[in-house]
Every structure is written in structure tokens, then in C-alpha cells.
Amino acid sequence: MNLNLRAAILSxxxxxxxxxxxxxxxxxxxxxxxxxxxxxxxxxxxxxxxSDEQERQEILDTLEQGLKQQ
Structure with a gap:
């Protein structure tokens, strides 16, 4: 059985x-x-x-800050 989880989620x-x-x-x-x-x-x-490069950097910065709060 070949289940494409990504496709199922998007569907x-x-x-x-x-x-x-x-x-x-x-x-x-x-x-x-x-x-x-x-x-x-x-x-x-x-x-x-x-996301473009600037948006990716914002995502990474947000993730970094979130990890610091853990």
C-alpha cells in the first residue's frame, strides 16, 4: 500500500x-x-x-526565539 501522507493532508x-x-x-x-x-x-x-529569503529569516528568528524560551 502506497500512502502519500502529504497529498492526503493537502487534499x-x-x-x-x-x-x-x-x-x-x-x-x-x-x-x-x-x-x-x-x-x-x-x-x-x-x-x-x-517564502522569500527575508521571510525565511524571519521564520528562523522566530523559531530561534521560541527555542530560547523553552
């Missing part, structure tokens, strides 16, 4: 507007379940690919 949110995407992300973060991590990873991958 599940295809056509969602910004409000629906935010609700999906908030729900995943609030539940804190390990099974939600692949979906968030796919979202991050999309964000990274669509």
Missing part, C-alpha cells in the same frame, strides 16, 4: 479559506496530539517553499 484542506486554516492549526496546537504533527509539518513545508 483535506484544499479549498479552505484563511479562517478555516487558522481553526485547523489552532485545533492541532490545542490538542497537542502527536498525530497532528505531520499536518503541521506539511503546512510548514508549504510556508517555507512560498
Amino acid at each position: 483535506n484542506v484544499s479549498g479552505h479559506n484563511a479562517e478555516q486554516l487558522e481553526a485547523t492549526i489552532d485545533d492541532a496546537l490545542q490538542k497537542g496530539e502527536e498525530k497532528m504533527l505531520p499536518g503541521l509539518g506539511v503546512f510548514f513545508e508549504m510556508l517555507w517553499k512560498e
Whole structure:
């Protein structure tokens, strides 16, 4: 069986507007379940690919600051 998890995740949110995407992300973060991590990873991958160098640096800076607070 060949399961393309990335394609399945994207299919599940295809056509969602910004409000629906935010609700999906908030729900995943609030539940804190390990099974939600692949979906968030796919979202991050999309964000990274669509970002220019300045936006990527901002993402990295935000991640760095967040890790310092752990």
C-alpha cells in the first residue's frame, strides 16, 4: 500500500479559506496530539517553499526565539 501522507493532508484542506486554516492549526496546537504533527509539518513545508529569503529569516528568528524560551 502506497500512502502519500502529504497529498492526503493537502487534499483535506484544499479549498479552505484563511479562517478555516487558522481553526485547523489552532485545533492541532490545542490538542497537542502527536498525530497532528505531520499536518503541521506539511503546512510548514508549504510556508517555507512560498517564502522569500527575508521571510525565511524571519521564520528562523522566530523559531530561534521560541527555542530560547523553552
